[in-house]
Amino acid sequence: MKFVNNDVVRRYPSFVKIVEVSPRDGLQNEKQPIPTHVKVEFINKLSETGVKVVEATSFVSPKWVPQMADHMQVYSDIRKCEGVSYPVLVPNMHGLENALKVGVKEIAVFGAASDVFSKKNTNCSLVQNLTRMEQVAKYALKKGLKVRGYISCCLSCPYEGLIPPERVAEMAYRLYSVGCHEISLGDTIGVGNPASMRALIEAVSALVPIEVIAVHCHDTYGQALANILSAIECGVTIVDASVAGLGGCPFAKGATGNVATEDVVYMLTGMGIETGVDMEGLLRASEYICSALGRETSSKVGKALLAKRKETQDYD
């Protein structure tokens, strides 16, 4: 009763790239305004962790996301470290123009794999939004920028329910064809499971190379790490994560949001998979932002390591 060919599965990838999304996806839903200098210092601390990508901010309209209104200032003020890229979210041409003004080198365009969600989130249909994403991406590429594509609600939508993997695959193919170097597949409401994740990755990797696929898992139902493991077993080598698990899901009040970078790095490091990310650095960045926000980390690794530090008896 063996279900798996162990010799095959054992060959996990040797390296997984972490995309740190906390300064954007983690903070965008915070109700209290966070001072610009705090965001900047937070990003600077993340730059010291060894992570290669820090999504810095979002060039959306302040009308829609007031927390990200200082995007130009944030981007201008952060220390740009060699070897680290600082993509920013861009919803439209206006955002792109502003991004270009401050010398952004990499952007991310975004859309949902659900028509109803698209209408509620971006005020236009899935197809209309995809076309806009392509326009923005094309223009950015012409200007020499790198472009990442986000597809949200890849496994399920709070309005439409289950999403067919083929629909996501087609969207991913269009974004890849336009020139996106990475396609991040989001389980926005965190209801995916290892089997649905596997089906998704199989469908998408049939149309675009597995090397460009990233997974973006929310931990609302505690499934994120298992889903990430499933994706990695399918060959995915890019994982989005957020220090301290920052980022609530607007569709499940009281529920936790993004998978915590600490938890992902703990799992991968334990498995012998390199990430280049330093746990102590993550904990420092986490402590800084949690203290600024006046809250506890949502990372179980963060909590456990903190508890261990506080212990009088040390087992190490």
Added chain:
Amino acid sequence: MKFVNNDVVRRYPSFVKIVEVSPRDGLQNEKQPIPTHVKVEFINKLSETGVKVVEATSFVSPKWVPQMADHMQVYSDIRKCEGVSYPVLVPNMHGLENALKVGVKEIAVFGAASDVFSKKNTNCSLVQNLTRMEQVAKYALKKGLKVRGYISCCLSCPYEGLIPPERVAEMAYRLYSVGCHEISLGDTIGVGNPASMRALIEAVSALVPIEVIAVHCHDTYGQALANILSAIECGVTIVDASVAGLGGCPFAKGATGNVATEDVVYMLTGMGIETGVDMEGLLRASEYICSALGRETSSKVGKALLAKRKETQDYD
């Protein structure tokens, strides 16, 4: 760059048996005395969830575990439902005699795969304790009882560090040879990862049939579901879990304990794996015990479903 033969992996098992350990492993470390009638009512509620095994209590000395001092009363008072078994933990012959007095049908013996941990936890060496486990098991089997064997610290020990999988495999083999129908492998301090879990299951299943192996994962570092997934992919079909994630780890203060049954059932059900366990029933049992203990559930699924219920807008 595909790492896995998908056709093989896709064949997850059709059924996974959940062993509900909350009344024993979940409650034994609670400092405040819990009234016997609360424990009984809690177990009765668990019996209504469809779960096939509820570990009811522990026949340990009240000197060591005061919370379980009412074990004879608890076992006598619970409603024994048809098709549900109610094993109890038994550390020695004295405990077994008491268990027999109240008509216990199934016991669990326990030991650690670490010598230092054994000495601290059971006051004798690993080998001495294993011999005692075998004696108790043999006597219980002679009396017609079923016996489960627990091995704790299978992946790591707070004192010894990493534990060689071969040592666990040898212990499992001895317990299986004596007649244990199930061997539960515990990641007691929750520091395992999907790769170390895989190595463990491979080593143990080389000596005992995969059908008798259970995994008992603590979620201290948030790794439990990923580790359970890894074990299931190796062919394991028995998973220990604890409603509401009850059960702190005494070796990591402030950290969470057992993997929550709700989270395990959510994952498995989503993957199309039957457990026979009803989520609403789990939530009712969880609400009952959390309210009695005056605390929040540690289950992410529990929190998310609770939050969803409270929402005025319902997406379903």
